[in-house]
Amino acid sequence: SNRTFTMIKPDAVKNGHAGAIIDRFIKEGFRIVSLKLTKLSAEKAGEFYAVHKERPFYGELVDFMSSGPIYAAILEKENAVAGFRELIGATNPAQAAEGTIRKLYATSLGENAVHGSDSDENAKIEGDFFFSGLEQF
Ligand code: ATP
Numbered sequence: 001s002n003r004t005f006t007m008i009k010p011d012a013v014k015n016g017h018a019g020a021i022i023d024r025f026i027k028e029g030f031r032i033v034s035l036k037l038t039k040l041s042a043e044k045a046g047e048f049y050a051v052h053k054e055r056p057f058y059g060e061l062v063d064f065m066s067s068g069p070i071y072a073a074i075l076e077k078e079n080a081v082a083g084f085r086e087l088i089g090a091t092n093p094a095q096a097a098e099g100t101i102r103k104l105y106a107t108s109l110g111e112n113a114v115h116g117s118d119s120d121e122n123a124k125i126e127g128d129f130f131f132s133g134l135e136q137f
Contacts, residue, residue: 003033004080004117005126006088010068011111018071021101021114028087030075034131042066048129060110072130074123081123084116 006025008018026032040048045065052058077083089100093112096103106113117123127136 001120001123002078002080003074003076003120003127004084004123005115005130006073006075006084006117007115008071008073009111009113009115010064010070011107012105012113013069013071015105015107017105017113021105022071022073024087024101025073025075028077028083030077030080030084033074033076033137034127034135035071035073036130036135037069037071038130039069040066048126057110064110074127074131074136081117081120085118088114088116 008021012018012021022032022035042062045062046053046058049058049061049065052061055061075084087101089096089102091102091112092109093102093106094109096106101114102112117126
């Protein structure tokens with residue numbers, strides 16, 4: 001598949017970086033398929049990150065992801081999942097390469113500005129979590 005799913009996380013929205021980040025997506029050749037500003041309840045954030053339920057940082061992650069508005073988006077480009085993960089950089093901004101979105105805009109390991117799907121299968125699941133069929137064209 002040539003699509004991935006992303007969220008601009010509450011830290012980046014709060015810090016005023018959402019516009020620059022969306023601009024960067026477009027400049028890097030990603031077409032915006034679907035895009036919305038929304039806010040996750042704690043319940044919905046817990047559901048989205050259910051795969052991390054047993055991890056020690058799960059509670060912190062759920063609190064953070066439901067702490068403020070986020071942008072959710074489906075993006076399209078050849079080799080989207082891998083290309084997008086390269087664009088955002090390592091999970092921990094301290095380890096992220098120069099010029100990557102996390103290097104530029106992330107606050108910390110937990111508050112790391114953006115999410116990017118880790119597989120084509122999860123990109124579809126995550127996109128469907130936020131967007132109806134009518135919103136994905
Ligand atoms: P994402 O799924 O958000 O794109 P990722 O795939 O790079 O991130 P994961 O290991 O799947 O990283 O972790 C999911 C998210 O959980 C991270 O983006 C980060 O916000 C948070 N997280 C991961 N490890 C920690 C940690 N040790 N302490 C606090 N938060 C963490």
